[in-house]
Amino acid sequence: MENTITITVIDREEKEHTLEAPTDMNMNLMEVCKSYELPVKGTCGGMALCSTCHCYIQSDHDLPEMSEDEEDMLDQAFFVDDETSRLGCQIPITQELDGLVIVLAPEAE
Amino acid sequence: MIETDILIIGAGPCGLFTVFEAGLLKLRCHLIDSLPQAGGQLSEIYPKKPIYDIPGYPDILAGELVDKLMEQIAPFKPGFTLGERAETIEKLEDGRFKLTSSRGTEHVAPVIAIAGGLGCFEPRKPPISNITDFEDKGVEYIIKDPEFYRNKNVVIAGGGDSALDWSIFLTDVANEVTLVHRRSSFRGALDSVEKVMELNKEGKINLITEAQITGLNGNGHLNEVVIKHKTEGEITKKTDHFVPLFGLAPKLGPIAEWGLNIDKNAIEVNTFDYSTNIKGIYAIGDINTYPGKLKLILCGFHEGTLMVQSAFKYIYPDKKLSFKYTTVNGVNGF
Numbered sequence: 001m002e003n004t005i006t007i008t009v010i011d012r013e014e015k016e017h018t019l020e021a022p023t024d025m026n027m028n029l030m031e032v033c034k035s036y037e038l039p040v041k042g043t044c045g046g047m048a049l050c051s052t053c054h055c056y057i058q059s060d061h062d063l064p065e066m067s068e069d070e071e072d073m074l075d076q077a078f079f080v081d082d083e084t085s086r087l088g089c090q091i092p093i094t095q096e097l098d099g100l101v102i103v104l105a106p107e108a109e
Numbered sequence: 110m111i112e113t114d115i116l117i118i119g120a121g122p123c124g125l126f127t128v129f130e131a132g133l134l135k136l137r138c139h140l141i142d143s144l145p146q147a148g149g150q151l152s153e154i155y156p157k158k159p160i161y162d163i164p165g166y167p168d169i170l171a172g173e174l175v176d177k178l179m180e181q182i183a184p185f186k187p188g189f190t191l192g193e194r195a196e197t198i199e200k201l202e203d204g205r206f207k208l209t210s211s212r213g214t215e216h217v218a219p220v221i222a223i224a225g226g227l228g229c230f231e232p233r234k235p236p237i238s239n240i241t242d243f244e245d246k247g248v249e250y251i252i253k254d255p256e257f258y259r260n261k262n263v264v265i266a267g268g269g270d271s272a273l274d275w276s277i278f279l280t281d282v283a284n285e286v287t288l289v290h291r292r293s294s295f296r297g298a299l300d301s302v303e304k305v306m307e308l309n310k311e312g313k314i315n316l317i318t319e320a321q322i323t324g325l326n327g328n329g330h331l332n333e334v335v336i337k338h339k340t341e342g343e344i345t346k347k348t349d350h351f352v353p354l355f356g357l358a359p360k361l362g363p364i365a366e367w368g369l370n371i372d373k374n375a376i377e378v379n380t381f382d383y384s385t386n387i388k389g390i391y392a393i394g395d396i397n398t399y400p401g402k403l404k405l406i407l408c409g410f411h412e413g414t415l416m417v418q419s420a421f422k423y424i425y426p427d428k429k430l431s432f433k434y435t436t437v438n439g440v441n442g443f
Contacts, residue, residue, distance in 0.1 A: 045404075047154075049155060075269065076269065076356040078233075106236070108233060108236055
């Protein structure tokens with residue numbers, strides 16, 4: 001479909017979900033997960049201020065560079081992997097991300 | 110004991126504005142919040158961020174909106190119980206509710222309005238399997254009294270201002286201070302970062318970066334932390350205290366136990382008046398849910414406004430309520 005990409009999300013029970021994400025709706029990865037009712041809280045609404053959309057990037061897509069805000073928030077998160085950890089809310093859905101694979105990070109208490 | 114007409118749980122924007130609308134109906138309000146200041150998320154999470162969807166303000170900083178709300182409600186002299194969590198409620202014989210806070214402060218009111226937003230903010234706990242075993246036995250999430258650490262060995266984890274500031278402060282008190290952080294750079298204020306680096310050079314702070322605490326050992330009381338370093342692997346370090354400072358995260362907390370109908374961490378309400386399944390208890394703002402719910406400050410203001418009309422009729426079933434415009438009548442405070 002035009003203006004749509006496919007993203008694979010592996011949830012915390014290791015179940016795989018295939019999501020169709022629109023590239024023309026100004027959405028980010030956290031919002032797409034939420035729209036599919038995956039267990040991503042997105043508590044702060046996408047300001048890189050809560051880390052509930054923390055995920056691990058499994059495919060070798062070129063992603064936008066991490067902002068200082070995102071890096072700072074990951075400092076307060078747990079189960080952080082230096083190579084693959086990102087906040088979903090800081091990754092806008094673009095055509096280049098077609099085929100992206102992510103794993104949801106465990107929920108901290 | 111504090112007595113009021115409407116006891117509002119949560120001093121965020123929605124709770125604050127409700128004081129105004131209640132005041133217009135001559136109802137007095139008292140607010141309780143687990144944070145030490147009013148404003149909720151706006152003060153705690155994003156005071157310096159602009160908000161663009163408050164009618165009449167093309168943009169306003171979250172912190173400024175809180176200040177303006179405080180100014181707007183001042184004529185109605187709201188009471189505040191800050192830094193205390195709403196813990197338990199009970200129904201009194203006269204039909205009113207008694208709410209007791211985490212510090213034992215008692216509040217009595219015929220109506221409770223839960224404007225709790227995301228819940229109450231509590232320290233983030235690192236996912237170390239046995240961490241709860243050592244809570245108050247060497248693990249503290251908040252530093253209440255620095256004297257507690259006098260001549261002790263302390264390991265602090267985190268990379269923000271509180272981790273930096275406490276590490277600096279405790280060098281004069283504790284026997285040994287170790288700061289463990291995931292990265293080699295810190296997000297805290299520049300002068301704090303420089304001070305920590307300086308104290309590290311002087312040998313007053315052990316700085317272990319690119320590392321995380323992954324284990325705790327001790328027999329009854331903490332005596333050792335396991336630190337996983339990015340390149341050096343696991344290191345153990347003797348310590349009396351471990352203080353993880355990873356900021357605050359919201360949790361629904363004790364409200365979840367009050368017998369309210371809850372769906373996905375939100376309280377179900379009737380959109381007629383935002384009443385819950387318990388008569389006399391309402392829920393407004395981000396903490397409630399109903400078909401079509403949007404978590405917007407704007408919507409919370411609307412919900413609080415309708416809610417106080419219903420609260421008035423609940424408190425004074427025999428009194429007539431006439432709707433008045435502030436432009437006609439002005440704002441007549443208490």
